[in-house]
Amino acid sequence: MMEKQVSATVNLIFEGNSVTVPAGISVAAAVLGHAHAQHTNEHPVDMTNRAPYCLMGVCFECMMEINGKRDVQSCLVEVKEGMVVNRQRNPQESK
Amino acid sequence: MQKKMDVLIVGAGPAGLSAAVEARECGLDVTVVDEQPKPGGQLLRNVEHPITQPLMDPKELKMGLDLVNRFYKSGAVYLPDTIVWGLEPHKAYCNIAGEQTLLTPSTIIIASGAMERPVPFPGWTLPGVMGAGGADILLRCGGTLTKDPGEPVVMAGNGPLLLLLACHMLELGVNIAAWLDTGNWSKRIMSAGVMPTALFDLGYMGKGLKMALKIVKGRIPIIPGVDNICAEGDGALEKVRFTVRGEERELPASVLLRHEGIIPRTHIANSMEIEHKWDNLQRCWYPLTDENGATSIDGVYIAGDGAYVHGGDVSLDKGLLAGIEAARHLGIIDDKEAAFRREPIAQRMRRIRRGRSYLDYVFAPNPKIFQCPDETLVCRCESVTAGAIRQAVRDGYTDVNSIKQFTRCGMGHCQGRMCGPGLAEIAADAAGMGVDEVGSLRIRQPFRPVSLKDYCDLNTEQA
Numbered sequence: 001m002m003e004k005q006v007s008a009t010v011n012l013i014f015e016g017n018s019v020t021v022p023a024g025i026s027v028a029a030a031v032l033g034h035a036h037a038q039h040t041n042e043h044p045v046d047m048t049n050r051a052p053y054c055l056m057g058v059c060f061e062c063m064m065e066i067n068g069k070r071d072v073q074s075c076l077v078e079v080k081e082g083m084v085v086n087r088q089r090n091p092q093e094s095k
Numbered sequence: 096m097q098k099k100m101d102v103l104i105v106g107a108g109p110a111g112l113s114a115a116v117e118a119r120e121c122g123l124d125v126t127v128v129d130e131q132p133k134p135g136g137q138l139l140r141n142v143e144h145p146i147t148q149p150l151m152d153p154k155e156l157k158m159g160l161d162l163v164n165r166f167y168k169s170g171a172v173y174l175p176d177t178i179v180w181g182l183e184p185h186k187a188y189c190n191i192a193g194e195q196t197l198l199t200p201s202t203i204i205i206a207s208g209a210m211e212r213p214v215p216f217p218g219w220t221l222p223g224v225m226g227a228g229g230a231d232i233l234l235r236c237g238g239t240l241t242k243d244p245g246e247p248v249v250m251a252g253n254g255p256l257l258l259l260l261a262c263h264m265l266e267l268g269v270n271i272a273a274w275l276d277t278g279n280w281s282k283r284i285m286s287a288g289v290m291p292t293a294l295f296d297l298g299y300m301g302k303g304l305k306m307a308l309k310i311v312k313g314r315i316p317i318i319p320g321v322d323n324i325c326a327e328g329d330g331a332l333e334k335v336r337f338t339v340r341g342e343e344r345e346l347p348a349s350v351l352l353r354h355e356g357i358i359p360r361t362h363i364a365n366s367m368e369i370e371h372k373w374d375n376l377q378r379c380w381y382p383l384t385d386e387n388g389a390t391s392i393d394g395v396y397i398a399g400d401g402a403y404v405h406g407g408d409v410s411l412d413k414g415l416l417a418g419i420e421a422a423r424h425l426g427i428i429d430d431k432e433a434a435f436r437r438e439p440i441a442q443r444m445r446r447i448r449r450g451r452s453y454l455d456y457v458f459a460p461n462p463k464i465f466q467c468p469d470e471t472l473v474c475r476c477e478s479v480t481a482g483a484i485r486q487a488v489r490d491g492y493t494d495v496n497s498i499k500q501f502t503r504c505g506m507g508h509c510q511g512r513m514c515g516p517g518l519a520e521i522a523a524d525a526a527g528m529g530v531d532e533v534g535s536l537r538i539r540q541p542f543r544p545v546s547l548k549d550y551c552d553l554n555t556e557q558a
Binding site: 048 | 130131132133137141144146176178210211213219220222223224225226228229232233234236237238239240241242330331360472475476477478507508509512513544
């Protein structure tokens with residue numbers, strides 16, 4: 001019972017590159033399962049590369065920068081046409 | 096926006112949707128909030144999506160679509176993309192698609208479901224290591240686990256999701272290099288004693304056997320009696336090491352999927368100080384509820400796997416019963432009507448639960464799975480090791496909340512969702528105490544991230 005016309009795919013800009021993914025899936029699923037990003041963020045404490053573990057909102061390892069906003073749980077956000085998605089990196093320390 | 100309602104249902108999975116439909120039939124004003132953009136929770140995740148449907152069991156798909164359609168037609172207010180960050184009797188602090196809102200329900204049904212038991216092991220934070228549920232979600236979204244289809248995937252653990260995932264992976268041609276079984280065979284043998292009760296629910300056992308047969312036909316190398324699983328790699332998973340009967344083995348792998356059973360999500364209930372009980376066989380805390388989902392707080396109910404993990408169809412029934420009970424509690428239906436509505440549902444639910452009691456033994460977690468070396472990261476968010484927890488115990492702290500204060504374990508974004516079980520098991524083992532004796536992390540709202548401005552705005556609105 002969908003009111004809007006939903007296209008079968010959506011284009012994201014992931015790390016500066018255009019990626020075509022199915023509509024109606026989460027950003028985390030798109031980035032991991034379709035764009036094969038392998039890791040989605042840099043851990044703020046131990047600096048290691050991390051990737052989503054649960055994909056359902058529990059682990060908080062999927063936080064990415066979406067349309068300029070940081071700390072977004074990408075597994076809870078549905079992909080939208082033109083969404084700008086970047087891996088979350090730690091702020092660089094000023095020298 | 097309607098802020099007052101008879102019942103607020105937190106969660107649009109099988110239990111929440113079912114409760115909504117029944118509560119509407121009893122004449123209640125119902126609002127359902129859910130963090131996901133579409134209904135279905137986890138068991139019926141993306142049930143309306145053409146990419147997911149081919150992977151679902153046809154009976155389950157039919158049931159799911161039917162439920163979702165009845166929900167849409169029920170007249171319940173549905174608020175997807177909604178994060179509940181605080182909950183009290185009659186107060187729900189929500190972020191509704193970006194807008195902070197305080198809802199004031201007369202009764203609440205918490206139907207936030209269950210999660211995979213998080214078990215820390217060396218290397219579990221490496222990219223390439225995931226929970227079985229996470230992998231299934233990727234597959235259900237039309238994705239693949241590896242960039243190159245031939246790359247090896249290793250499954251490990253003990254629990255129902257592994258069966259389902261193995262079947263999905265076989266269907267999709269995933270290269271399953273091995274299934275490392277960490278299960279406890281003595282407990283499984285004990286399940287034979289309870290097996291006759293399976294007669295009460297042969298359909299379910301049939302479903303399990305069909306999956307098992309597919310797996311046998313798929314010729315997945317199954318290695319039983321596995322211990323000391325370690326994930327290794329430089330920046331990402333490259334291989335899995337483990338021991339079998341003391342012998343060390345290793346397998347190259349691009350992906351490792353670990354599953355050690357399913358436990359109720361108790362975070363919200365804990366924050367409301369609802370009474371919980373420890374189940375020593377399933378090794379998890381669960382909220383104390385009666386058959387209708389009533390908790391130790393009047394007017395607050397818990398329905399579905401969040402009350403206790405019994406599976407999807409039982410969740411539907413728990414939802415129905417909670418909906419009826421909320422209506423009876425508010426006096427919208429009388430005791431006689433409530434009894435009339437609930438009796439056939441309760442009978443069916445009791446029969447099914449009896450018919451599956453053997454599963455409690457088959458999938459009972461092996462306590463050994465929590466034994467891990469000191470350098471293992473237990474708290475993923477704050478990078479706190481097992482060694483740090485053991486040191487805190489040696490320093491005299493034997494309650495998990497004190498250990499949290501001194502190690503930071505549980506202080507990160509996930510608020511202990513991922514490290515709570517591990518923290519308790521490791522602390523109890525180090526202290527020589529029962530897992531229930533070391534307590535559980537005290538959860539406080541906001542239990543989801545919220546900005547200070549939004550928090551204050553919402554709280555001063557009422558002043």
